[in-house]
Amino acid sequence: MLARPAQWLEERVGHGRFFQAVFLRQIPYGVHWWYSLGAAALFLLALQTVTGILLAMNYSPTPERAYESIRFITAEVPFGWFIRGLHHWGATAMVAVVLLHLVSVFVLAAHRYPREMVWLVGVVLLLITLGFGFTGYLLPWDQKAYWATSVGTNMAGTVPVVGPSLVKLIRGGAEVGAVTLARFYAMHTLLFPTAIAGLAALHVVLIIFHGVSVTPGEWHVELSPVPGAPPEPPSRDTYHPRYAAFKAAGPRFWPDVILEDLRVALVIFLLLVLLIVFAGVPLDERADPTDTSYIPRPEWYFMALFELLKYFPGALEWVGVVAIPALLVALLVLVPWLSHGEERRPLKRPVGMALTVALLVASTGLTVVAYQATPPTKVEEGGVVLTSQQLRGRQIIQQQGCRSCHVIKGEGDEKKGPPLDGIASRLTAADIHGYMENPKARNPDAEMKPLIPPLSHEEVEYVTQYLLTLEETVTP
Ligand code: HEC
Incomplete structure (x- = not known):
């Protein structure tokens, strides 16, 4: 064997x-x-x-x-x-x-x-x-x-x-x-x-x-x-x-x-x-x-x-x-x-x-x-580094076509709505947020449509955070 x-x-x-x-x-x-x-x-x-x-x-x-x-x-x-x-x-x-x-x-x-x-x-x-x-x-x-x-x-x-x-x-x-x-x-x-x-x-x-x-x-x-x-x-x-x-x-x-x-x-x-x-x-x-x-x-x-x-x-x-x-x-x-x-x-x-x-x-x-x-991992705008939330806000503004009625960062149509540059000097975060969710509550004749739906409350807040970074545009 x-x-x-x-x-x-x-x-x-x-x-x-x-x-x-x-x-x-x-x-x-x-x-x-x-x-x-x-x-x-x-x-x-x-x-x-x-x-x-x-x-x-x-x-x-x-x-x-x-x-x-x-x-x-x-x-x-x-x-x-x-x-x-x-x-x-x-x-x-x-x-x-x-x-x-x-x-x-x-x-x-x-x-x-x-x-x-x-x-x-x-x-x-x-x-x-x-x-x-x-x-x-x-x-x-x-x-x-x-x-x-x-x-x-x-x-x-x-x-x-x-x-x-x-x-x-x-x-x-x-x-x-x-x-x-x-x-x-x-x-x-x-x-x-x-x-x-x-x-x-x-x-x-x-x-x-x-x-x-x-x-x-x-x-x-x-x-x-x-x-x-x-x-x-x-x-x-x-x-x-x-x-x-x-x-x-x-x-x-x-x-x-x-x-x-x-x-x-x-x-x-x-x-x-x-x-x-x-x-x-x-x-x-x-x-x-x-x-x-x-x-x-x-x-x-x-x-x-x-x-x-x-x-x-x-x-x-x-x-x-x-x-x-x-x-x-x-x-x-x-x-x-x-x-x-x-x-x-x-x-x-x-x-x-x-x-x-x-x-x-x-x-x-x-x-x-x-x-x-997707932007590079850090984005600077006007000397400030944007947070990821502010960036998301900027992206939403791009997607929703806000510039068809507002001037934002010096670009957009100024005839329909007020320019949003320098808005921080006029309104508080809560006011901006509240306005965007329900324009008619603050102005019964508002032409602007509310941002909700389809955006969530967080997303409206991201837009608000971004708007607050916008400086007054210097008009020559
Ligand atoms: C159809 C045109 C139109 C579009 C599109 C539009 N808006 Fe407006 N928006 C207005 C008008 C007009 C006003 C001011 C008068 C009013 O209340 O109707 C206004 C007011 C505002 C205000 C208050 C500004 C202030 O100084 O009182 C904010 C903030 C704002 N819009 C943000 C946005 C954002 C963000 C978007 C894109 C998501 C957007 N709007 C899209 C027409 C528009």
């Missing part, structure tokens, strides 16, 4: 059978490098895990120490700057690759029978990935981290009924503080890693079980290039024999296809290194909760949502914060049921492709507009 230790171990552990099933499996005929996106996501997950563990060894999740520990990692720990850079840009790459993978799977109709569960697990993986991004953003405890999280968590407050309790639950207090940091750190390093490890494993096991999907083009060719495949058009009944024929004619995962995957992973890794070297790894000033003049902006993948919110001011904000994102997630979850025909070629699925293009154009457009509209 001891003469054949390899077989002894194989009978008890089954490593050979495992290797056979995972590495020697065949990949269907016609699959190419574009199919490596999923593997690229897996590679990035591994990279984030390794760099994340290394960062955690020197990071301290408290408001007093967090920022200094990041500085310490960057400046003192050998290769700390590089590890942090990989983790920073790796996060961005992971979101990008996961999104690309999702779009690609839908376009190639790889979510169809029998892979519906693979898609659903993938949707949850995407949400966890975004959760990682959101919680990780706070950890450096710099200005950007603090204020973006402050705004981001504040959004939960717009959820009808439970909003305020929700904000308190997420923050662990009224403001973003020590408890928020502890909670985000726990989610980022305990909850999400556990969840993503289990679900990514399930995702991979299901893919190995069902096999990689055949490309739509090959799947639908009239005269199948592989021997023994049941002819076109494929149906659910002939799916399995047809797939088996494609698989039998394809290459092995090891060593053929895995090389392709590794090559894509290497390209991504080199891109990350280039980003670290040429774009750098941002770290703002230390978070200052009293500095309300800081204008935060979220990570690029939340910018579209951030922009969308501006179209739902005041009492309608929850539509942008909750309803539309929930609708999008519901749409993703329902994809296997909404899109389940036999036709897999993108060009023959006009509705699905039109919807995909529309969603991509809309989100890209919103992102571009968001970047154009």
Whole structure:
């Protein structure tokens, strides 16, 4: 018995059978490098895990120490700057690759029978990935981290009924503080890693079980290039024999296809290194909760949502914060049921492709507009640094077209309403606020319409705060 230790171990552990099933499996005929996106996501997950563990060894999740520990990692720990850079840009790459993978799977109709569960697990993986991004953003405890999280968590407050309790639950207090940091750190390093490890494993096991999907083009060719495949058009009944024929004619995962995957992973890794070297790894000033003049902006993948919110001011904000994102997630979850025909070629699925293009154009457009509209993190006007609230007020004035009746900062139509420059010398904050909410209460003949609705009381206050900064315009 001891003469054949390899077989002894194989009978008890089954490593050979495992290797056979995972590495020697065949990949269907016609699959190419574009199919490596999923593997690229897996590679990035591994990279984030390794760099994340290394960062955690020197990071301290408290408001007093967090920022200094990041500085310490960057400046003192050998290769700390590089590890942090990989983790920073790796996060961005992971979101990008996961999104690309999702779009690609839908376009190639790889979510169809029998892979519906693979898609659903993938949707949850995407949400966890975004959760990682959101919680990780706070950890450096710099200005950007603090204020973006402050705004981001504040959004939960717009959820009808439970909003305020929700904000308190997420923050662990009224403001973003020590408890928020502890909670985000726990989610980022305990909850999400556990969840993503289990679900990514399930995702991979299901893919190995069902096999990689055949490309739509090959799947639908009239005269199948592989021997023994049941002819076109494929149906659910002939799916399995047809797939088996494609698989039998394809290459092995090891060593053929895995090389392709590794090559894509290497390209991504080199891109990350280039980003670290040429774009750098941002770290703002230390978070200052009293500095309300800081204008935060979220990570690029939340910018579209951030922009969308501006179209739902005041009492309608929850539509942008909750309803539309929930609708999008519901749409993703329902994809296997909404899109389940036999036709897999993108060009023959006009509705699905039109919807995909529309969603991509809309989100890209919103992102571009968001970047154009978001001012630099500090804005000076007439020598004063505007607070983020005053800036929001300035933005509302722009959107609401107040200049069609008022001169503001020397610009606008002076015929209809009084100039608002220098208004602070005439009216108090309370008067301005009260007037804008109800012009007729102070002047029964007022031509101006009240600012509410659709603006909330807070937003009217932001406008008021901005108006108070306006100096008298000197007329020559
Ligand atoms: C349709 C034209 C019109 C538009 C648009 C308009 N206003 Fe007015 N506003 C007036 C007129 C006219 C008055 C003064 C007389 C009155 O009460 O009718 C006035 C008065 C005011 C006053 C009081 C000024 C004072 O010195 O008493 C404030 C403040 C004000 N507007 C702010 C705004 C803001 C902010 C906006 C944009 C959200 C805006 N207005 C849009 C016409 C307009």
